[in-house]
Every structure is written in structure tokens, then in C-alpha cells.
Amino acid sequence: QQQVKQSPQSLIVQKGGIPIINCAYENTAFDYFPWYQQFPGKGPALLIAIRPDVSEKKEGRFTISFNKSAKQFSLHIMDSQPGDSATYFCAAARNDMRFGAGTRLTVKP
Amino acid sequence: NAGVTQTPKFHILKIGQSMTLQCTQDMNHNYMYWYRQDPGMGLKLIYYSVGAGITDKGEVPNGYNVSRSTTEDFPLRLELAAPSQTSVYFCASSWDRGLAEAFFGQGTRLTVV
Structure with missing residues (x-):
């Protein structure tokens, strides 16, 4: 049972475009929501995170x-940018x- | 500053064999985690530890064991390896319980044949 559902699985945009990746969670006890970026052959690295007391960061x-x-x-x-091409994971923590399952983003030049 | 170090980077294991994946961190983090990453499935939590001597199961603990005798080290033991354990394994650490940045190692790519 996936506690964090992420979509889409893959995304291709042109340079300068605005890719949007969505996540949904079930457990209201989660109180920390980070996004991780992963390049091939590397471990995930924290990109940005938010707590539920704010609506945007x-x-x-x-x-x-x-x-x-x-x-x-x-x-x-x-x-x-093409350098943003990577796999992005949302997460929820307590x-x-x-x-989430990850989104493979490709930014074309 | 090494961060989180995992060894080995790659390994091929035969069905039924056992092995230990090593993980060590030099950031004095109390919290450590083991995840496995399968294509299209994200990262699944295997085990985690909130400090030396304390471990707990995650989402997919079957077939694995861990120990945490020191703050720095958190080895993952695979007993009686099965093909379903073919995966990329990541160790991570953080200073707080899931509420702070988790630093990941480079991963161990394990193939069970």
C-alpha cells in the first residue's frame, strides 16, 4: 500500500518550460514533506522541503x-534547464x- | 567530509547465500535508514534506527536484518538471498526523526542469481 502517490511517472518538457509533479498522501500524521532529486548512479539529494503550516515555499x-x-x-x-533532467521523488515523514514512486523528468534543449 | 559511505558498490550473490551491506556515516547522526529502490517503485524503507542499540522495521523488512552497535555503523544483513532481493540499496542518515534532511550514500547494486 503506497502511502505517498506520485504522478506522472515520466515527464518531458522543452527548455524553459514549467514541469509540475504531483503527490498525494493519506496519513495526516505526516508533518514534513521533502522533495529529493536523483541523478543516474547517485543517491537522492534533498532539493526542497515544506512543513504543513505553510502553503508555498x-x-x-x-x-x-x-x-x-x-x-x-x-x-x-x-x-x-537540461541540467534539471533527473528523477524526482516526493516524500512524507513523521x-x-x-x-513516492518517482518522476523521471527530461528537459529537452 | 565523507558523509554516508556504502560498500560494496556492486555485488552478485547466488541464491541462498548471505551477505552484509555496510553503511557508515561520519556526521554523528542518530537516525539511519535502509531503503531499496526498484524501477518504478520509488524507495521502500526496509529498516531504520533511531540510535545505537535501537532498530525498527520499515515497509519491507522480510529477508533482512540489521544491527546498530555504534552511532556510525548500520549494516544490513541478507540471509538466504532470493532473486526478489535484486535491487539497489541505499543507506541514509539524518539528525532528526524523518524531519530533517536525509543524506544518502551512493547505493549498492545487488544482483541475486
Whole structure:
């Protein structure tokens, strides 16, 4: 039973586009929602994270939108670049961290 | 600063054999985790530890064992390896319970044949 559902599985955008990745969770006890970025052959690395007391957080070109009532959150990448091509994982945490299935993003030049 | 170090990076194991995946961190983190990553399935939590001497099961613990005798080390033991355990294994650590950045190792790609 997937505690964190992520979509889409894959995404292709042109350079400068704004890819959006969505996640939904069931357990209302989760209180920390990070996004991780993973390049091939590497471990995931933290990109940006949010707590449920705010509805939006921006760090550079990356923005998390959080809807507590709908139990959904999403990642937006502004002005996407080919170097952003990677797999992105959302996660939800309380005592441990549960991950979504991942989205493989390709940004075409 | 090495961060989280996993060994080996690659390994081929025969069905029924056992092995230990090593993980060590030098950040003095109390929390450590083992995940497995399968294509299209994200990362599944196998076991985690909140400090030396304390471990707990995650989502998919069957076929695995862990120990945490020191803050730095969190080895994962596979007993009687099965093809279903073919996966990429990641160790991670954090300073707080799932509420802080988790630092991941480079992964161990394990094939059971």
C-alpha cells in the first residue's frame, strides 16, 4: 500500500518550460514533506522541503505548493534547464520517511 | 567530509547465500535508514534506527536484518538471498526523526542469481 502517490511517472518538457509533479498522501500524521532529486548512479539529494503550516515555499527556481485539506503537494520547476533532467521523488515523514514512486523528468534543449 | 559511505558498490550473490551491506556515516547522526529502490517503485524503507542499540522495521523488512552497535555503523544483513532481493540499496542518515534532511550514500547494486 503506497502511502505517498506520485504522478506522472515520466515527464518531458522543452527548455524553459514549467514541469509540475504531483503527490498525494493519506496519513495526516505526516508533518514534513521533502522533495529529493536523483541523478543516474547517485543517491537522492534533498532539493526542497515544506512543513504543513505553510502553503508555498520557493527556493530559486523550485517551488512547493501544499494543500493540507486535500492532502496534496506539488513541485514546480520554473525556467527548466537540461541540467534539471533527473528523477524526482516526493516524500512524507513523521518518525520515518516514505517516498513516492518517482518522476523521471527530461528537459529537452 | 565523507558523509554516508556504502560498500560494496556492486555485488552478485547466488541464491541462498548471505551477505552484509555496510553503511557508515561520519556526521554523528542518530537516525539511519535502509531503503531499496526498484524501477518504478520509488524507495521502500526496509529498516531504520533511531540510535545505537535501537532498530525498527520499515515497509519491507522480510529477508533482512540489521544491527546498530555504534552511532556510525548500520549494516544490513541478507540471509538466504532470493532473486526478489535484486535491487539497489541505499543507506541514509539524518539528525532528526524523518524531519530533517536525509543524506544518502551512493547505493549498492545487488544482483541475486
